[in-house]
Amino acid sequence: MEHLMKKMGKKKMLGVFICIFIVIVVYSNSPTQRFLEPGNDLGTVEGWEFNTSRDASLYVLSDNSTILKPKDFCESPTFLLIIVCTAPPNEQNRNAIRQSWGSQRNVSGSLIKVFFLMGDSNNASIQQDILDENVRHKDIIQDHFFDSYNNLTLKSIVMLKLVSTYCIHSTTFLMKTDDDMYLNIPPLVHTLKAGNSTNILLGSLICGAKPIKEIGNKWYTPSYMYSGKVYPNYLSGTGYVMSLDVASKLYEAALQTPIFHLEDVYITGILSKSVKLRPRNNGGFTFVKRKYDPCVFKTAFTSHRLSPMEIRDQYSQLQVINLEEECRLLQLSKNNSFNIFGYFSNSKAKPKKKKICY
Secondary structure, X not given: OHHHHHHHOHHHHHHHHHHHHHHHHHHHOOHHHHHHOOOOOOOOEOOEXXXXXXXXXXXXXXXXXXXXXXXXXXXXXXXXEEEEEOOOOOHXXXXXXXXXXXXXXXXXXXXXXEEEEEXXXXXXXXXXXXXXXXXXXXXXXXXXXXXXXXXXXXXXXXXXXXXXXXXXXXXXXXXXXXXXXXXXXXXXXXXXXOOOOOOOEEEEEEOOOOOEOOOOOOOXXXXXXXXXXXXXXXXXXXXXXXXXXXXXXXXXXXXXXXXXXXXXXXHHHHHHHHOOOOOEEOOOOOOOOOOOOHHHHOXXXXXXXXXXXXXXXXXXXXXXXXXXXXXXXXXXXXXXXXXXXXXXXXXXXXXXXXXXXX
C-alpha cells in the first residue's frame, strides 16, 4: 500500500478513496440495492417486473391501439355511459347483462348506454367468437393490450382515454363496472340527477388499506411499485361513477403517473389524490354479494359476484309490477312484530354501528 501511495501520490490516492466511498453510499441508498437487500420483498408482479416501463403513454397513445369500437360510441347525448370491463371468454356474462339490467336504455327520461371493454385474448378462436358477437350486438370495445388481471389498470386507462376523446361533450356521467355485477340503474339515475354533474367520483369507499406483502397473494404489492405504508382512500373497482370532467382529469394524470397494477387503488386513489379530488362514499354501492331482498335492493345500486343466472333472476324479480305495494305490506307486518311466516318477533336489539370513512 505504501509503495502504491508513493507511486500515485497521496492526493491522487485520497481522491480514489473518496470516489469509492461515494459510489458505496449512492448504491446502498439506490432503489435497486434496497430491492435486492435481504428482508425486503423480492417478488414481482407478472407483466410489471422491476425493469418494465410503467409509463402509461407507451401503452395507450398509439393511434392504432383499438381493435373494435362501435360506430355510434358517444355520438348522441347520454346521461349515463356504463363501461363493463369484461374478459374475452365471458360471453355468458355479457349476454346475461344484455338480457337484464343492460337492456335499459331510457330511465326517467335519461338516455343510458352500455358497452363492454376488453383486451386482446391472443387466441384466434376466441377472437373470432368476439368478432361474431360484436356483429350481433355492436357493443364491444377491444384494445390491443393483453387481457389479464394485472392489466386491469391498462383497461381502465383505455376507458378514460376513449371517454375523454369521444364523449366529453355528449355524456354527463361515466360508470365503470365488472361483468359479474348487478346494476340497479333507476335508483342510481335518481341519485345522480339530484346532485351536481361535475367534480363527482362516487362509489364504495375503502379507507386505510395497506399494501399486501405476501408474495403469491393476488393483491401482492412489491415496494418498487408502491413504497407507501397505506394506500390513499379509494373506491372499490367493482363499480364507481364519475362525471366527465373528472374522467378527463384522471386520464391526464395517468399519462404522468407510473402504472400501478391494482386498478381501483390507482384510478380512484392514486390518480384522484394527484388531482386533489376526494372519492366519495355512497351506501348504494358495495363490493360484496348482497343477500337478495327485493324490498331492500330496489333502492341499492350494485351487488357483486353474481352468476349469469343470478343476474337474470334478480332483474326479473325487480320488475314485479306491484313490488312497491308488496314491500309496503311487508314493512307493515314487521312494524306489527309479525312476519310473513306467522311468527312473532319482539326483538328490540339496536343495530350495530358501522365504521364509516370519509
